[in-house]
Amino acid sequence: MQPTDTANPDYYHRVVDCQWACPAHTDVPEYIRLIAQGRFTDAYMVNRDSNVFPGILGRVCDRPCEPACRRGRIEQKPVAICRLKRVAADHRDDVSALLPAIPKVKNGKRIACIGAGCASLTVANDLMPLGYQVTIFEQYGAPGGLMRTNIPSFRLPHTVLDEEIAMITGMGVDLRLNAKIDSMRALLAQGFDAVFVGSGAPRGKELKLPGREAGAANIHIGISWLESVAFGHVESIGRRVLIIGVGNTAMDCCRTSLRLGAHSVKVMARKPRTFFKASPWELDDAEEENVEIVINRSPKSFVIENGRLAGMLFDRMEYDLDAAGRITAERITGEEFLPADDVILAIGQENAFPWVERDLGIQFDKWDVPVVDAATFQSSRRGVFFGGDAAFGPKNIIWAVEHGHQAAISIHQHCQGESLAARLPPGINLQSRKMGMHEWSYANDYTPVERRLMPHVSIKERFKKLNIEVELGFTAAQVEQEVQRCLNCDVQTAFSAKLCIECDACLDICPVDCLTITANGEEGELRARLKAPARNLAQPLYVSGALPQTGRVMVKDEDLCVHCGLCAERCPTAAWDMQKSTVHWPHAADGDATVRVPQPKIA
Secondary structure (H helix, E strand, O other): OOOOOOOOOOHHHHOHHHEEEEEEOOHHHHHHHHHHHOOHHHHHHHHHHHHHHHHHHHHOOOOOOHOOOOHHHOOOOOOOOHHHHHHHHHHHOHHHHHHOOOOOOOOOOEEEOOOOOOOHHHHHHHHOOOOOEEEEOOOOOOOHHHHHHHOOOOOOHHHHHHHHHHHHHHOOOEOOOOOOOOOOOHOOOOOOOOOEEEOOOOOOOOOOOOOOOOOOHHEEEEEHHHHHEEEEOOOOOOOOOEOOOHHHHHHHHHHHHHHHOOEEEEEEEEOOHHHHOHHHHHHHHHHHOOOEOOEEEEEEEEEEEEOOOEEEEEEEEEEEOOOOOOOEEEEEEEEEEEEOEEEEOOOOOEEEOOOOOOEEEEEEEEEEOOOOOEEEHHHHHHHHOEOOOHHOOOHHHHHHHHHHHHHHHHHHHHHHHOOOOOOOOOEEEEOOOEEOOEEEEOOOOOOOOOOOOEOOOOOOHOOOOOOOOEEEOOOOHHHHHHOOOOOOOOEEEEEEEHOOOOOOOHHHOOOOOHHHEOOOOOHHHHOOOOOEEEOOOOOOOEEOOOOOOOOEEEEOOOOOOOOOOOOHHHHHOOOOOEEEEEEOOOHHHOOOOOOOOOOOOOO
């Protein structure tokens, strides 16, 4: 194998699996260490640099970081990364003095953002400090987009939403509420230097079955119904409610129904539980509140009696699955009627652009979705950009934030007359954590404690009002053990081949047998003859340059390493060191877009 190029940011970054999995590449281990030190404000700012909304995402993020957490390779449950983000937000001091300074003299460029959701707000957050004048057009009377209209206040309090949005709009954004855009042509005629469309995926999918029109008064589209609840237009619902669909929107609908007076709520799933789109914790919370989830029921018709919805008829389904859990056959085994006073359809969302004229040079594909460059977020019309759900369909808030960061880079380069494709690569910085021969500036012992459970408001209390937040959050004392579960994967085992005397001390002391000194070879063959065979092909091996004594190589299986630092403590020549890797992902403020090619670094 060729020696590992550690100058490539992807190498050390991929060792920090949580940061690699996060779309915005938040430095997760760093903010967890800061929380462990009681430095909540610093931890909040580390978060805010990449994800913009730590208090919001600490409550409602889809947590792509947690399945990737390396703690999950040792035991079943990952570190509570998302909930620790909330800890920093809940216990921080005032951060207004730490926010970016906004220049009084503007650069003369005007940017229009359509929709005051997370993607547009991120664009404004990144461009306002560079002197741009950003105008956000929002159709409703309050900013936040789907964060406000589709996430119930018992999960995301409006106080948290308002505070973090105000950090951005308070930069001097021209926020125009109740200002729905009905014509892209008319907007372009206003002479903006660039337009960003962050209007989300605002249209819920329909279910066209017999009885749909006759029962329309009691059949609701999920996202529209949640929106009506958020703005106080809907304050009650029937006693018996059926929710069609098992995504996160369905979970919000069923739990909201209980708070509006429903006594029996059933979530109807067409397939088995392994195919559900809802996050496991969302399912758990719903079932804790006595929501019944019924699997293998395919909607057949709405049943109307005396001109009113009486319930729904379902086909009972049965499936054959292969060894990988995929459906190989399905069949109907019977019918079932379930009574209902109201039905809520939560089977997905779609983009809707009736306000974008089709003769403006903005190309749409066969699904009537704009054709958008996945790297620059520019549409087929120069100067018009899309991001968030409006660009590639429904995902989640953290993806929309990263879209906003990347679109802001493109908008900045577009306005400065630079190539949108010439983007700065990510950079990496390594700093030793060594304080003495056996001292490190991080806690490197392994903590066997189990993941701490999030405290909740009692079942009895949570239904008294719609806006009682169910999750209480961790106190500073409660979080003390959870932060120690982090393996500090960003503190890397950095190796210098020229210092190695091949004494095998590091191999002897390694508690997980992740190190091997051996002759080089082809990857497949080399993986098989390591001290512990490296079976996870998705995790690259570390391979050093030739060692000076014998020409063999040091091989490290990153899949096994727990970053305990014992190799560096034991090494008599300091060939091993524990170094913090800080990966910098460029934002618009990083300026010059000239691509710099990093020089390889081989140990």
